[in-house]
Amino acid sequence: MQALTFDTYLSYRDDIAMPALAAGDALIELRLAGICATDLELVKGYAGFSGVLGHEFVGTVVAVADHKHHAWLHRRVVGAINIGCNTCEVCRKYGPEHCLNRKVLGIRGKDGVFADYFSLPVANLHAVPDPVPDQAAVFTEPLAAALRVVKQLAGLAITDIAVVGPGRLGLLIAKVLSLAGYRVTVLGRSAASLALPKQWALTSGLTTEIADNSFHCVVDASGHASGFSQALRIVKPRGTLVLKSTFAANAALDLSKVVVYEINILGSRCGPFADALALLTENTLPVETMIDGQYPLQDGLAAFKHAGQAGVRKILLQPAGLQGT
Structure with missing residues (x-):
C-alpha cells in the first residue's frame, strides 16, 4: 500500500505492508488526513519518531479483529490518538493521554494515518455524524485539542x-x-x-x-x-x-x-472528541476555510513542502481517486 514514512528523511513509498490487527483493533481505510504542526516538527527530529506519519484523519472501518466489534464495519470514523497500556497507575488514574507507556498514532511507537490503510483500537474510535462532511470531520482531533x-x-x-x-x-x-x-x-x-x-x-x-x-x-x-x-x-x-x-x-x-x-x-494537549464532533455537527465553525490545499498521497512530499510555507494552515492528504465528501 501507499504511505508517507519518516526515517531520517520523509519519503513516499508504495510497498508498505498492510497493518496486522491485534485484538480489539480496527482496520481503517483513509478518506482524508490533515498535516499539522506536529507532523512538520517530527520531520525536523522532534520526538525521534520513525515510521508512517499522521494522526489527524477521517476514514472508513473495513475490518475488525473481533466479531463483537462487527457493528463498526463500514462506519465513517475519527479516532483518539493515544493508546495506553491500561495497567500503569498513571494510565488507570488519568487515562491514556498521560500513560507513561503509551503509544501515540503517528507520533510515538505507532504507525500513523498517512497511508491507504492503518489500524487503531476500536476503543479509540468515534463515529462521524452524517451531517459532518469529511473536510470538516478531519478537523476533529485539533478541534478536540x-x-x-x-x-x-x-x-x-x-x-x-x-x-x-x-x-x-x-x-x-x-x-x-x-x-x-x-x-x-x-x-x-x-x-x-x-x-x-x-x-x-x-x-x-x-x-x-x-x-x-x-x-x-x-x-x-x-x-x-x-x-x-x-x-x-x-x-x-x-x-x-x-x-x-x-x-x-x-x-x-x-x-x-x-x-x-x-x-x-x-x-495542554489532547481533548474530548465527542464534544468536538458535536460542535462540528452544529456547523458553527467555518473550519473548511482553513484548507489551503488537498493532495493525493503520492504527492505527499509536495504537500509537506506546501504545509511548511509561512501563512499556510491546513493541507489535506487523500488516497488516489478518493474524494472527501
Missing part, C-alpha cells in the same frame, strides 16, 4: 485571553474560547496572518505591538520558541500561560519571569 483549553480554564477567574499564533491550532483555540464567552485577541507576526481570524470575527493584533504584561491569560499556539517568549512577555504577573506548542528547538529560554512573577503555566 482546542476544546481542552476551554476545559482547563473553566473555573479560573479569567475573562480576557490572548492567543499567540493564528495558525492551524491557534485559530481553533481562539474561536472555541470566544464561543465559550471569553474576550479573545488573536496575535500574529504579520497583518496577512490575521486575515482569516478577522474573517472568523475574532479581534486580532500584531504580537510586537502588545505591551509587556497586558493579559491575565495567554495561550501559546505559535509552534515556535520565539512565540513562547512573546507569550511570556505579555502575560501579567500572577497570570496564566497555557502551552499548546510542541516543537523541535535547542534555543535557550529565559524563565526568570515565571519565578519572579509567579506565572501559572498549564500544559
Whole structure:
C-alpha cells in the first residue's frame, strides 16, 4: 500500500505492508488526513519518531479483529490518538493521554494515518455524524485539542485571553474560547496572518505591538520558541500561560519571569472528541476555510513542502481517486 514514512528523511513509498490487527483493533481505510504542526516538527527530529506519519484523519472501518466489534464495519470514523497500556497507575488514574507507556498514532511507537490503510483500537474510535462532511470531520482531533483549553480554564477567574499564533491550532483555540464567552485577541507576526481570524470575527493584533504584561491569560499556539517568549512577555504577573506548542528547538529560554512573577503555566494537549464532533455537527465553525490545499498521497512530499510555507494552515492528504465528501 501507499504511505508517507519518516526515517531520517520523509519519503513516499508504495510497498508498505498492510497493518496486522491485534485484538480489539480496527482496520481503517483513509478518506482524508490533515498535516499539522506536529507532523512538520517530527520531520525536523522532534520526538525521534520513525515510521508512517499522521494522526489527524477521517476514514472508513473495513475490518475488525473481533466479531463483537462487527457493528463498526463500514462506519465513517475519527479516532483518539493515544493508546495506553491500561495497567500503569498513571494510565488507570488519568487515562491514556498521560500513560507513561503509551503509544501515540503517528507520533510515538505507532504507525500513523498517512497511508491507504492503518489500524487503531476500536476503543479509540468515534463515529462521524452524517451531517459532518469529511473536510470538516478531519478537523476533529485539533478541534478536540482546542476544546481542552476551554476545559482547563473553566473555573479560573479569567475573562480576557490572548492567543499567540493564528495558525492551524491557534485559530481553533481562539474561536472555541470566544464561543465559550471569553474576550479573545488573536496575535500574529504579520497583518496577512490575521486575515482569516478577522474573517472568523475574532479581534486580532500584531504580537510586537502588545505591551509587556497586558493579559491575565495567554495561550501559546505559535509552534515556535520565539512565540513562547512573546507569550511570556505579555502575560501579567500572577497570570496564566497555557502551552499548546510542541516543537523541535535547542534555543535557550529565559524563565526568570515565571519565578519572579509567579506565572501559572498549564500544559495542554489532547481533548474530548465527542464534544468536538458535536460542535462540528452544529456547523458553527467555518473550519473548511482553513484548507489551503488537498493532495493525493503520492504527492505527499509536495504537500509537506506546501504545509511548511509561512501563512499556510491546513493541507489535506487523500488516497488516489478518493474524494472527501
